[in-house]
Amino acid sequence: MKQYMKSLLNLTAFELDRISKFLYTLLGVTLLLNLIGYIYTPMRYVGRMNEYMQTESVTAQQAIERFGSFSFYDVTSTLWLLAPATLGISGLLLYSLFIWYREWMGKNTFAYRLLMLPVPRMQIFYSKLFVIYIAIFSLIAVQIISLTIGFQIVSAIVPDDWLSGMTLVQALNIHPLFTVILPVSSFYFLSANGIGLTFMLVLFTVILLERSYSFKGLGLGIAYGVVTVLIAAFPVFLPDLVQNYYFFYDSEIMALIIVLMTVIGVTSLLISRHLLNKKITI
Amino acid sequence: MIEVKDIHKQFGRKKVLNGVSFTIEKGEISCLVGVNGVGKTTILNAIMNLTPVKKGSVTIDGETLVPALYNKIAFIPDASISLPHFTIQESMDFMNDYYDTWNARRAKDILKFFRLNAYDKLRDLSKGNQAKVNLLLGLALDVEYILMDEPFSGIDIFTREQITEVFSSYLVEDRGVLITTHEINDIEHLLDKVILLDEGKIYKEFNAEHMRETEGKSVIDVMREVYTG
């Protein structure tokens, strides 16, 4: 058991080292673009207000009536924040493919080394999964820190009277992306993570199917992906099927989705283990 | 003993292995020879559980291969199996992290024997030196069986000579060694057993010295009969 943990930690640290450059870049880009957003967006607002007040010789109150008061949401809804967050999500999604395919790329087939390690092969799977999750949560953590600091910066740039008084949490709660990917509402955050984890397990299984059976495997994998989505979404359409919208409580449907996603997750793990142990091809 | 029993393998419609059986004994150097085709590498991959076979079985001292046995049997493929941005030292440290049978002292000996610098990055090495690193990473394991895929392909003559020397050294002594090659010329006198593969089948399996003694034929003579006759 101790040996098992040791090699799993070793492998995870190893994978972490390999993702580090990419992850630092994502984090750096996020912080940099966010920072520009925190400064540029309120400055532009303040600039407009001042210019308007000067050229039209109106009071601040009148200017606010013209431009509206400034809220943190005005910052979070700009591309300065949306773009790096989207980049982070899509970057990690692509990396989830790359983290496997890199082992077979070029003339350096590191897959040989990994598959011949004297440790259970699922450890390769887990280490890759852990590292994706470490990256996801690093991005989330950095995004939260960035937003907290950003809120202060914005509050410092815009005169208090011009601010709408919206809190940071309020600004995030009405945000279409951050309310899901950041732990603002526990319901959305847990759902996103549950769906995310199941998605990753299915994605890894599809990759391993492709690695085991090549073209045929890709077909199988896509079929598997479609079937899992249908199964997971099935409870949502249950009321339509029984043509009775009061037969199930929302919480029951929710519970059913959770059970089905757990089944999908465990099935994916079992399939992956079988493929890694018996079917994978160098 | 490694026992390969009746393995079959197909890539698409092409039958690559068509019922291949042979054994590899400890303390012997065996050579899998085939003039062309992908069969040889596929056999090694199959032994190492790196590709599934349709039929048949492989056992190592009676056991089917599970990951723990990678401490007992090592494979040196004809491709770099460390990371290009790693130094040789980092590659060795990586091995040390996972393999109980990693022998750091022997690794150091081999490093010296091959005149390699531990702090060179793999991507900066010549092809010959990369092949040597590959050998180093396999030979420094205290394993009982070593498989090597085409250890002499695509390298210069002096590297070849050095690698040949490995086979008569303590580095492989008492182990069971299986190498594949398509050109046997320089290594004939190093071999115990020769396994001739053709069209996915074992054509002939013989002891090289025994062949010389009883029929006065070199390994190449026998190959010539099989492949051109």
Add this chain to the structure above:
Amino acid sequence: MSVTFNKRDPIYLQVMTHLKKQIVSGELKPGVEMPSRRQLANQLKINPNTVQRAYSEMEEQRLIFTEPNKPSRISEDPNVLNQLKKEWLNQAITRFVSAIDPIDMDLEDLMPMIEQELANRKKAQK
């Protein structure tokens, strides 16, 4: 030390011939320790099992002997060594005679030529 082996004769016989030559020439003196099976294999760049075979054959012919847990040594038995020299010489003469056989020549004519060759060799060795 390097030996070129031919590919059609058993290597162990070629190794034996090589060692016998060293014994008759005195390069390997009676009672001297033989290199280990691995050392010799490494020197000659051949399979250790082949050297093993050569050693066992030579042991059978009592040219070398091995005490338990000790390296093999060259025989000190003068009978065995003389026998070996005789054998070596016989073989050489057989080969020599069969080589000059096509040329019809008397021994008297041959002798000076052989003497000349021997002298040349000795000079070259110095």
